[in-house]
Amino acid sequence: QVQLVESGGGLVQAGDSLRLSCAASSSTFSNYVMGWFRQAPGKEREFVAGISWTGGRTSYADSVKGRFTISRDNAKNTVYLQMNSLKPEDTAVYYCAADRNYRVVVATGSHEYDYWGQGTQVTVSS
Numbered sequence: 001q002v003q004l005v006e007s008g009g010g011l012v013q014a015g016d017s018l019r020l021s022c023a024a025s026s027s028t029f030s031n032y033v034m035g036w037f038r039q040a041p042g043k044e045r046e047f048v049a050g051i052s053w054t055g056g057r058t059s060y061a062d063s064v065k066g067r068f069t070i071s072r073d074n075a076k077n078t079v080y081l082q083m084n085s086l087k088p089e090d091t092a093v094y095y096c097a098a099d100r101n102y103r104v105v106v107a108t109g110s111h112e113y114d115y116w117g118q119g120t121q122v123t124v125s126s
Contacts, residue, residue, distance in 0.1 A: 002026040002115040004096045009120030012086055016124070020081040022096030022117055030054075030074040033099040033106055035113055036081045038092035038122075045095070049081060050106035059106040064090075086124045093119040 003025040012018055020036070035050035049070040050059045058070055069082040079096060097113035107113065 002029075002032070002098050002100075004098060004115055004117035006094065006096050006117045006120040009094060009122045011123045011125065014087055014124055014126050016086050017082070017084045018086065018122060020083065020094055020096075020120060020122075022079045022081075024077045024079075024098065026077065026098075029077040029098075031100070031102070033101075033103055034070075034072060034079040035097045035099065035107065036070060036079075037095045037097060037110055037113075038090075039095070039119075040089075040092040043092075045110050047108040047110070048094070050108060051079065052104075052106055057106055059108060061108075083122070086122075088124045088126045091122060091124050093121050095119045 006022050008020040036048040037045050039045040051070045055072050067085045072079040096117040098115040099107050100114045
C-alpha cells in the first residue's frame with residue numbers, strides 16, 4: 001500500500017504560478033509511474049501529466065502543454081507539478097496517482113493508476 005499526500009494548492013490569479021508536490025510513503029516509489037489528474041466541479045477526472053520511473057519520459061494533456069511541467073525526485077519520494085501561466089479553467093482539485101504495473105509508457109487513464117492522494121484545491125481567479 002502506498003500513501004500519497006499532495007500539497008501546494010491555493011488561490012491565485014490568472015497568469016500566476018504554483019508548484020504542487022506529492023510525497024509518497026513507499027520505499028519503492030522509484031518503481032512507479034506517477035501521474036497528476038484534476039477534477040473540476042461537474043466534470044470527470046482528467047489526466048494532466050505523467051512521468052516514467054526515471055523521469056526520462058513524460059506525457060501531458062494538450063490543455064497544459066507548454067505551461068505545466070512534471071518532475072520527480074526519487075531520493076525524496078516526491079513528484080512535482082510546476083504550473084505556470086495559470087488560467088481560470090485550470091481551477092480544479094488536483095490528484096496525485098501512482099501506477100504500480102511497471103508500464104513502459106506513461107498511462108493516461110485514471111483506471112490504470114492504483115493509488116491516489118486526497119487531492120489539493122487549485123483555484124485560479126480571473
